[in-house]
Amino acid sequence: MDRSPLRKLQEVQFALVELQLYLDLNPDDQRAVKQYKELTEQLTEAKRQYEKERGPLRQYGNSSSPDRWVWHKTPWPWEIEY
Structure with missing residues (x-):
């Protein structure tokens, strides 16, 4: 199954949260x-690739994307189809 870049990020982030909880114990x-x-x-590579192709994930100057002002071009979270 070919996952969207955003879906891949979400899956890796979820796995990391679960592993953090496991490693606490x-x-x-x-x-x-x-x-x-x-x-x-x-996750680091997936974020880099996502921002290269689709624009920044973060705001307030934390994005590594060279094109920081593309927020208006990206879909709102409820407009994303998985």
Whole structure:
């Protein structure tokens, strides 16, 4: 299944939140720590790719997108089809 870039971001972020909760209770689980690090790298790359193709994800100067003023060109969250 081909996922949209936004969907991929959401999935990786969800997995990271779940792993954070798990690691709060199991901090010595090295397999989970490794998976957390891998997902963190995937999230960083997914954000970079999304912003390159579709514009900034964040505001207040935190976006790495060279074109910061495209908010009016992107859909509102309720307009996105998954």
